[in-house]
Amino acid sequence: MIKYDLAVVGGGPAGMAAALEAHKCGVNKIIILERAETLGGILEQCIHTGFGLHYFGEELSGPEYADRFIEQLKDTNIDVKTDTMVLDISQSNVVTAVNKTDGLLQIDATAVVLAMGCRERPRGALSIAGTRASGIMTAGTAQKYVNIDGYMPGKEIVILGSGDIGLIMARRMTLEGAHVKMVCELMPYSGGLTRNIVQCLDDFGIPLKLSTTVIETHGKERLEGVTIAKVDAHNQPIKGTEEYVPCDTLMLSVGLIPENELTKGIGIAMDPVTNGAVVTEMRETDHPGVFACGNVLQVHDLVDYVTMEAQIAGRGAAAYIQDKAAFENAEYISTTPGNGVRYIVPQKMNIHSREDIKLYFRVSAVYKNAKVVLEADGKVISSKKKVKLAPGEMENVTVPADVIASLAKDSTVCVRVEE
């Protein structure tokens, strides 16, 4: 058993930023455990640019964004173990991990930051009928094949789901010489950023078919085609709208699921909407000393927000390591998603917090010229006009420190959309 102040599970953007922030706050013995061969997480295969505008004020590619943090880590005494898989975290925050060189590692950590990221929703979860041919894969898997392994995973491509990875892959495959026939989206709106629709689809004349889904796959060995159909308001295929589209590849970009197997293993309370842990404004879960941040907590649209959230968790973990007693005195109230708001992170906030608390949330539908209203105890604290609100884009609103100071144990804080 090795003793560490802080064990960070995951060496992607969240894990690295959390570790660096904790280090900056004076935490001495920190270890990052990363399952891949290198640090950086999914950024390593996201070779497109668009990362870092908020955080660094410049537009970086995924590997470049990751590299900024990897370089910073080199200047610290933070221990990093790559190719290392965490198998279990005990009730007393003992982290069990495995790798080729150390074998089985047991780390007794005062605090743990969970930063395992998320995975893509696979085909099975969709119940698409048809054959089990090869050539049906998630957009992220295809991205790894083309960007890291240097192989074409397809030539005639249909993409289901207009999440950002799907859109990015439409452009990526087109530039590498593939023919992307269309992107189908079940919902009447895209799940991705508008700019990605413009520069990944419109630029290349790739049609985006809204309210459309793939209902069947064809082909015994390699995929030979898919049947698409329009869907009604209940997302059910409309008879008579079926269309056969020949293709050798179906890429799925139909949602991301936080990877919370370890979190659930500890018995941490989960939010059924985010599929992440329920956390406080410090990003502490309901298990003392265990924090969560990044896509394992909630699926983010921008890595910049991941970094910022991870820094909050890193500061939280440092505070916990340095003064556990303060955590015991906290009194929490819940943040309530109101009309048009799907969820809020953090789900709980400490009414003794002396700092502003930023509430991150997603809306449940597309709104135009709507207002984001923050209420405390039924009183409007702020009301901000928004030209456009979309489920694909994460929003935030700040609860000022003076408002928090006025809250009591039975206070309510609510965010809602007003049309």
Added chain:
Amino acid sequence: MFSEVFAMSYDVAVIGAGVIGAMTARLLSSYRLKTVLVEKTNDVAMGASKANSAIVHAGFDAMPGTMKAKLNVQGCAMMPTVCKELSVPYKNNGSLVVAFSDEEMSTIHELYERGQKNGVPQLSVIDRETLRALEPNISPEAKGALLAKSAGIVCPYELTIAATENAVSNGVDFRRNAGVTSIEDKDGVFTLKTTDGDIQAKYIIDAAGCHSDDIARMLGDDSVSLVVRAGEYYVLDRSVGDTVSHTIFQCPTAMGKGILVTPTVDGNLLIGPTAKDIPEKDNVATTAQGLETVRTLAMKSVPCVSVRSAITSFTGLRAHPTTDDFIIGASKVNNRLILAAGIESPGLSSAPAAAVAIVNALFEAMGGEADKNPVYNPIREEPVRFRHLSDEERAALIAKNPAYGRIICRCETITEGEIIDAIHAPAGARDVDGIKRRTRAGMGRCQGGFCGSKVVEILARELKKPENEITKFGGHSNILFDKTK
């Protein structure tokens, strides 16, 4: 020189590496016979044996006096020992046939009587309260059930893989990608023309599943009459694997045993199958309608079953004999052709006993039993299953071979070492699905999203092939095209 020329000449050729072919080949390997197991696809268990209900039936379904009835009851009794020898997970979880009406209760009593006649042990009819106590998640509409304590669950492809491995270790040759296109019979020797060259054998065992009629016809025997019946299933995540502990059947109809809800030996929940006769023999596509049927009917037995936790769906094909009974025995047209056809459900349950019946039929055709293989070893060692080991065992294993320290499949905790073992095992994996069936890599929640590319990489490295030659399941099911540049 002599042996080289005749290297392709065998005493027995078993056509079809499904559970019946594999179990038969294993039994043949306990005799002094040169046996070849001939398979048209890239792996074993690629037909009905990879896609069925994974149930060891107790044996009350089949009509008394049929081969199905006899072999099922015998096979069910043999299964625990066979699985132990082959290190295949088996669980004696018992089964329940649930009745939802008085009419169905009388069917339950009929099944009980039939079971008694068939010699099924530990059968009883239970009332609603006992049923609810056994299975709290069962529908409140249930009136009662037939409890069969001898029933169990087993993984059908693991059994097939293990039996083939054991057969190969005992001297059987395994020929994959060798689809039989025609058979000649000259001077007491068959020549099987296959997609991978000629194979000669004195005797043929036709265990070709849905294609056993085609094989028989190649030798002029058109007595095998099959209908291909498709069944669709859902596999649900392990998080709901304990919804029921017994295998829950509905009352049988003419088309089969209805939709079942059952735990699997791997801890998932399996629901299905539908039953639909199809004209096309290899069509394993799922249909929107079929999946819908599974969803609705499964909820009739267990209302809380939801496909929200589905991780995959699949279609299995059953070779339904129009006679409604297994066809085992020498062909009337050519007595060196031993038929092992129409082995639909309860084929998996019957497999150990069916192998005995098939080999007995062979010996009858040979005019006597062959000599025993003095070095036959019925034991197939259990492959490393990292996820089942204690921390101490894990540490020791990695110290011995670091490849066990690298997790490839994070959902199922499968190591690189296990994948390498699966490739180099007797009749080992050659494709991504083969790795999945042998190790469970890619079988979990992400369905290979993360580990798929790593499995391709390991297969390419170990088989010394470029990555774009690696397939999902043989044939042209390649995963990658050319290099990007």
Added chain:
Amino acid sequence: MKKNLTCVACPLGCSITVELDDGGNILSVTGNTCKRGDAYARTEMTNPTRSLTSTVKVSGGAHPVVPVKSAAPVPKSMLFDCMKEINQVTLQAPVKIGQVVIQNILGTGVDIVTTNGC
């Protein structure tokens, strides 16, 4: 005449309206939240440009390819011609991040640089 654009300069994706006179001259740019948006709208009307990212071959590295980007946006109409140039290159490992792979690609004045090591 008015033209509506979605700014691609950053993930905000502002909806920008460009007002043009009959001769195609820009009269006004509205809806942008920053100067980059204004600049984007003006180039988009005259000479649209895009950042290009791809990979180049590496021999002897940990991976067969390494990611690259155009150090600045290149004309949109030249994306596929640039790809042809990029696909010709093979680097020798070790490759460093920020290494120039192609100088002044197709006379655009823009360099192609690596965005990771290998």
